[in-house]
Amino acid sequence: MRTLLIGANGQLGSELRKAFNDCDLVPLTHAGFELTNPIQVRDTLTKHRPSLILNTAAYHRVDECEDFPERAFAENAIAMRDLAIAAEEIGATLVHFSTDYAFDGRQRSPYREVDRSGPLNVYATSKLAGEYFVQAVLKRHYLIRTCGLYGMAGSRSKAGNFVETMLRLAADGREIQVVGDQTVTPTSAKELAHKVRQLVETDAYGLYHITNNGECSWYQFAQAVLELSGVRSRLTETTSAVYGARATRPAYSVLDNANLRSLGLDDLRQWRDALEAYLKDRASGRSSS
Numbered sequence: 001m002r003t004l005l006i007g008a009n010g011q012l013g014s015e016l017r018k019a020f021n022d023c024d025l026v027p028l029t030h031a032g033f034e035l036t037n038p039i040q041v042r043d044t045l046t047k048h049r050p051s052l053i054l055n056t057a058a059y060h061r062v063d064e065c066e067d068f069p070e071r072a073f074a075e076n077a078i079a080m081r082d083l084a085i086a087a088e089e090i091g092a093t094l095v096h097f098s099t100d101y102a103f104d105g106r107q108r109s110p111y112r113e114v115d116r117s118g119p120l121n122v123y124a125t126s127k128l129a130g131e132y133f134v135q136a137v138l139k140r141h142y143l144i145r146t147c148g149l150y151g152m153a154g155s156r157s158k159a160g161n162f163v164e165t166m167l168r169l170a171a172d173g174r175e176i177q178v179v180g181d182q183t184v185t186p187t188s189a190k191e192l193a194h195k196v197r198q199l200v201e202t203d204a205y206g207l208y209h210i211t212n213n214g215e216c217s218w219y220q221f222a223q224a225v226l227e228l229s230g231v232r233s234r235l236t237e238t239t240s241a242v243y244g245a246r247a248t249r250p251a252y253s254v255l256d257n258a259n260l261r262s263l264g265l266d267d268l269r270q271w272r273d274a275l276e277a278y279l280k281d282r283a284s285g286r287s288s289s
Contacts, residue, residue: 007056011151015193080130100147105250121247151189170233180219209255
């Protein structure tokens with residue numbers, strides 16, 4: 001199965017490369033492929049003619065999207081329309097990743113795929129628009145919303161991820177303030193990638209929530225990162241209002257893997273167990289495999 005992987009060097013892309021390593025995989029990075037260029041997108045798909053496309057690329061700097069909404073919609077929505085059109089033309093299946101920020105956070109039980117969306121910021125709105133374009137254009141698609149993603153590639157990149165940021169700040173002896181009034185489910189990119197591999201073999205197209213199980217605040221997540229790493233730090237809890245991020249985040253964005261469960265595939269670990277496995281891999285110098 002020829003598989004085109006867009007965003008192959010990112011946290012999730014790196015794990016998808018391993019999960020699909022027995023396929024005829026064509027990895028694409030931003031250096032050689034511009035997703036917002038519809039001519040290049042069509043030419044690339046026509047050249048390689050994949051049966052499966054995995055797209056992890058997005059403009060995901062949430063606060064920055066508030067200042068550059070045109071870029072957010074160009075990359076997260078219009079580019080998804082053009083990619084879906086090109087995929088339809090060659091008969092390919094598209095896997096596209098979206099976000100828990102599709103919801104407004106007013107609910108206090110995990111959001112199912114059928115629950116009403118209500119994005120609170122530009123990033124979330126642009127990602128939701130991308131979902132709608134894919135759904136409107138392409139029948140053979142998997143739309144996957146996830147939450148709190150972290151992966152081994154983040155430990156090697158300048159941007160890092162939440163786990164790496166907490167460990168770096170603690171190592172520097174910095175005082176760390178983390179919001180305690182936003183509830184999420186931290187999700188291992190490694191586990192997500194393996195679950196995607198299982199999902200695409202079902203031909204059960206549609207919208208899926210895929211996260212590790214359980215929930216915690218970002219502050220509780222930070223506590224677990226430092227505790228499981230055996231790192232002492234000056235960690236304190238704050239509020240979203242005090243922290244003052246430019247983009248509004250939902251207070252509760254835990255996802256229910258309902259559609260995945262209906263297929264008998266919701267066996268992802270509890271978030272704390274997945275985090276512990278990540279930290280063990282990190283400490284031993286292994287990339288997740």
